[in-house]
Amino acid sequence: MAYCGTATAWSKFGLLTQFIGLALVLSGFSTIGWMVTTTVQDNTDIIIGLFQMKDCSTGSCATQALSSAYETGGRDATLGLMIVVLIVSVLTTVLYSIYVPTDAARYRCMIIIIMCLTFLAALFTLIGAIVYAASVPNDFYSSYSVGLVLITSLLFICAGCMLIGQAQENIFILTMESPNQSFPEFPSNDEEEMVAEAEYMYNARMEVLKRELAQTRRNFRRACQQIVLLNSRLSEVQKRHDRARAINSRSFQYSNRLQMDISEGFKKVYSEYAESQAEENRNLEIQIFGEVLVDSDEEYEPVN
Template sequence: MACCGDASGWAKVGFICIFLAFGLQSAAFLTNYWMVYNTVKDLFDIRVGLLWYTNCTSACATSTTPSSYHSLFFTLAKILEGVTIGLFFIIVVIYAFYVLADRSRTRATAKSIIILLVTSELFPIGGIVLWILQIDFPYFLAWSAGMSMIATGLAFFSMLCLIPDLKEYPYYNKMAILPVDNNFDDMQYRKYDTKKNTYVDQDKLDREPKRKPHLKDPYSMKDSFMDDEIDRKALMVTPSRPPRYDFLKQNLYPLSTKF
C-alpha cells in the first residue's frame, strides 16, 4: 500500500480495523437494542439499551433506561462498554501517529498499541458476558450487543496486524543526525543494520566493531586510525637543534687535533 506514508500494509489495515471498531462500539453503546421483548402481534414491543429505552406497545416513546433495569450486572456492563469506547479512541489516536508520522513509528510504539489492544478487548467481552447473565425471560439478546462483539473481533485483528511489524519492519532512529556529503547521496551509501543497531557502509570499511586488543599485539591497542596517523607524524618531526653530543663533537674535535 503506497498511500499514507511508509508504514507497512499490515499496519494500515490494522488502523482501518481499529477505526471501524471504534465506530461500531460507539454505535452499540448509544443504540437501544441490547435486549428486546417482542410478541407475534406486537402486543409488546420493548427495546432496552445501555442508555435509552423505547416502548412501542401503543405509541413509540423513547426515554432513558428506567431504574428498574439497573441491576448490578446492568451497571457493570454499562461501565465496561463505556471504558471500551475510551480505550478504542486512545488507540485510534496512537495508531494514527504510528501510521502517518515516521518519527512515531518505533518498536516501542507498536508494543504499546498491542498491549492496549489486548487490554481493551477484555472490557467488552466482560460487559457482554455480564449483560447476558442479567437478561431474564421474556427478553432476549439483540443486535446492539452483536455490534459490540464485531468491534471486539476487529480490535483483535488489528492487534494481529502489528505482529509482522515487530519481526520484519526496519525500525531505526529517526532523530539521529547523519553526516552529509555533497558528492553523493548519503542515504544510498549507508544502510541500517538491524542486528548491529547502527548504520554501516555498504563496502563494510567504516563503522566496523573494534577488534579486541591482544597482549602480544601492541598495535591492536590503538584506539583508531587517527591515533596511528598522529604517531606517524610525530616520528617525522625533526628536532630544532642537534643533540648535545653532536654539538660537542663538531666544536671540540677540531681543536683537539691541533695539540
C-alpha cells in the same frame, strides 16, 4: 493511500480495522438494542439500551430514559466496561493514526503500547457483552447491539495482530532518509569510530582465540592422561603375557596378546590426537602472543 506514507500493508489494514471497530463500538454503545422483548399475548414490545429504552407496547413508540427496573447490576457493569472501552479505543485510534503515517513514530515502544491497548479494549468489550448477555431476564433476548460489540472485539484483536510482525523487527524506523524529514546534524569523527570498531573486533577475536586455546590445552591434557593409563594397562597385560608364556599357556597368551593389540591401537589414536592438539596449541599461541611460549615445547610434547 498517500496519508499512510511508507507504512506496511499490514499496518494500513490494521488502522482501517481499528477505525471500523471504533465506529461499531460507538454504534453499539449508543443504540437502543441491547435486549428486546416482544409478546403478542401481553401486547409487549420493549427495546432496552444501556441508558435509554423504547416502549412500543401502546402502538406508538416512545424513547425514554431507562426505567429503574432495568438498571440491574449486569447493566451497570457493562456500562462501566463500555465507557472504559470507548476511552481506550479512542486513544488507540489516535496512536494508530500517528504510527502509520509518521516514519519517526515507528519504534518498538509505540507498537507495544498500541497492541496492548487494542487487546485490552477487545477483552473489556468481550467481558461486557458476556456480562450483559448473562444478566438478560428470561422474557428478554439479546439484540443487535450485543452483536455489534462482539464484532468490535474481533476487529480490535485483528488490529492488534496486524502489528505482531513489525514488533519482531529490530529496527522500526523504516525510512530515516526521507526527503521530507530534516534531522539535526551532529559532529561525527569517522576515524575514531573506525578505530573503536576495529578495537572492538580485535578484542572479540582475541577472546574467541583464548577460549579455543584453553579448550585445546584441556584436550591435550586429557589425551595425555589416557595415554598414561593405556601405558599402565599395557604394562600389566605384558606381565600377564610373560607369565603365561613361562608356563606355556597358549590360551592366556592369545588373550593377553589380543588385549595388548587393542590397547596399542587406542594408544596410537590418542597419540595422534595429542600431537594435533599440541600443533593447534602452538598456532593459537602464535596468533595470540605472536610467538610460542617458552615452556610450550616442553609442556605440549605428547606422551609416548
